[in-house]
Amino acid sequence: MKTKLLTILILIYSISSFAQSKREVLTTFASGIVYNNQSGLGNENSIGFATITGIETNINKNLFLFCGVDFQSISVKKYDDKYSLEGSISIIPINFGIVLKASSNKWKPYLKLGTGIAFVSTPFAEVESGTNFIKIKSNTRISAIVQSGIGLEWNYKPTLIPFIEVYNLHTFAKSDVQNKGLWTFPVVIGLKIKM
Numbered sequence: 001m002k003t004k005l006l007t008i009l010i011l012i013y014s015i016s017s018f019a020q021s022k023r024e025v026l027t028t029f030a031s032g033i034v035y036n037n038q039s040g041l042g043n044e045n046s047i048g049f050a051t052i053t054g055i056e057t058n059i060n061k062n063l064f065l066f067c068g069v070d071f072q073s074i075s076v077k078k079y080d081d082k083y084s085l086e087g088s089i090s091i092i093p094i095n096f097g098i099v100l101k102a103s104s105n106k107w108k109p110y111l112k113l114g115t116g117i118a119f120v121s122t123p124f125a126e127v128e129s130g131t132n133f134i135k136i137k138s139n140t141r142i143s144a145i146v147q148s149g150i151g152l153e154w155n156y157k158p159t160l161i162p163f164i165e166v167y168n169l170h171t172f173a174k175s176d177v178q179n180k181g182l183w184t185f186p187v188v189i190g191l192k193i194k195m
Contacts, residue, residue, distance in 0.1 A: 003019075005038075008087075009019055013106075018145075022048065022058075022095075023058065024056075024057065024058045024194065025056070025057050025194070026055065026056040026057075026064075026065075026161065026193065026195070027053075027054075027055055027192065027193045027195060028054040028055070028056065028105055028188050028190060028191075028192050029051065029052075029053055029193075030052045030054060030163070030165065030188040030189060030190020030191070031049070031050065031052075031188055031189070031190065032049075032050050032051075032069050032186060032187045032188035032189055033050065033186070033187055034048045034049065034050040034072045034184050034185065034187075035047055035088075035184070035185045035186075035187070036048075036049070036074050036075075036182070036183065036184050036185065044152055046074045046075055046076055047074070047075070048053055048072060048073045048074035048075060048089075049072070049073050049086070050070065050071070050072045050073075050186035050187075050188055051070065051146075052068055052070045052071075052165075052168050052186075052188055052190065053068055053069055053070075053082065053140055054067060054068025054069070055067055055068070056065055056099060056192070059112040059169050062097040062100060062101050062102070062160070063098060063099075063100055063101075063105065064097060064098065064100075064101065065094065065096070065097075066095075066096065066097055066098070066099050066112070066114065067096040068094075068095055068096075068133065069092065069093070069094050069095075070092065070093045070095070070169075070186075071090070071091070071092055072089075072091040072092075072093075072169070072184055072186060073088050073089070073090050073091075074088060074089045074090060074091075074184065075087075075088050076089055076093070076122075076123065078154050080145060082176055086120075086123075087120065087123030087134060087138070088121060088123070088193065089120070089123075089182065090119075090120075091118050091119070091120050091121075091123040091169070091171060091182070091184065092119040093118040093147070093152040093169060094116050094117055094118070094137065095114045095115065095116030095118075095145060095147060095160065095172075096114060096115070096116055097114025097115060097116075097147070098110065098112070098113055098114070098119040099111070099112045099171045101153070101178070105152055105155065106151070106154065106155055107147075107152060107153070107155075108153040108154075108155065109150065109151070109152050109153075110151050110152070110153065111148075111150055112147070112149045112150070112151065112165070112167060113147070113148050114146070114147045114148075115141065115144070115145060115146050116144075116145050116147075116148070117141040117142055117144060117145060117163055118142070118143050118144075118169075118171050118173075119141075119142060120140065120141050120143050120173040120182070121138050121139070121140040121147065121170050122138070122141075122173070123137070123138055124138075129135075141173045142173075143171040143172045143173035144171075144172050145169055145170060145172070145193065146170050146171045147167055147168060147170070147172050148167060148168060149165055149166055149167020150162055150165070150166055150167070151165035151166070151167075152163060152164055152165075152193065156179050157195045159193060160191060160192075160193060160194075160195065161190070161191065161192040161193075162189075162190070162192075163189070163190055163191070163192055164184070164187075164188070164189050164192055165186075165187075165188050165190075166186070166187050167185075167186060168183060168184065168185050169183070169184045169185075169186065170182070171184075172181075184191070
C-alpha cells in the first residue's frame with residue numbers, strides 16, 4: 001500500500017511539474033549515410049542511406065522526450081556455394097525515448113536513448129521445387145529495436161537549430177542475409193525547428 005501511495009504521489013508531482021514548465025517543441029528533419037559492417041551481410045562492408053523525422057519536447061531544461069520515424073536502406077551481397085544474393089535491406093523504425101542535453105548557450109552536446117519497433121524488409125532466396133531456379137524475394141518482419149546515440153546542436157537562431165547525430169540501431173529480426181539481429185550506424189545532418 002505504501003509503495004502504491006508513493007508511486008501515485010511521484011506521478012502527481014511529475015505531471016504537475018510537467019504542466020508548469022515552459023514547453024519547447026522541436027520538429028526534426030535529417031538525412032545522411034548508414035554504415036553496417038556485419039560479416040553476415042556478405043564479403044564487404046555495406047553503406048546506405050538514412051533519413052529521420054521526429055518531434056522533441058522538453059520535460060525540463062536538459063531532459064527531452066522524442067518520438068520519430070526513420071528510414072534506412074542498405075545494399076547487401078551474400079555469397080554462398082549454391083547462389084549469390086544481392087539486394088537491399090530496408091528498415092523503418094518507429095521509435096521513442098529520451099534526449100539528455102548539456103546546458104550551453106551556443107553548442108549543445110546530447111545523449112539519446114530509445115526503443116520501439118521497426119519494419120525490416122530483407123531479401124531471401126527461394127529455390128523452386130523440381131528446378132534449380134532461384135528467386136530472390138523480399139520478406140518483411142516487425143522487430144523490436146533499441147538505439148543510442150550522441151549529437152551536437154548549434155543554436156544558430158532562436159527557431160533554427162542545425163545538428164549532427166551519430167547513433168546505432170539494433171533490430172532483433174533474423175533473415176537469410178543475417179542470422180542474428182542487425183546493427184546499423186547512421187550519421188545524419190539536419191535541422192530542428194522550434195515551434
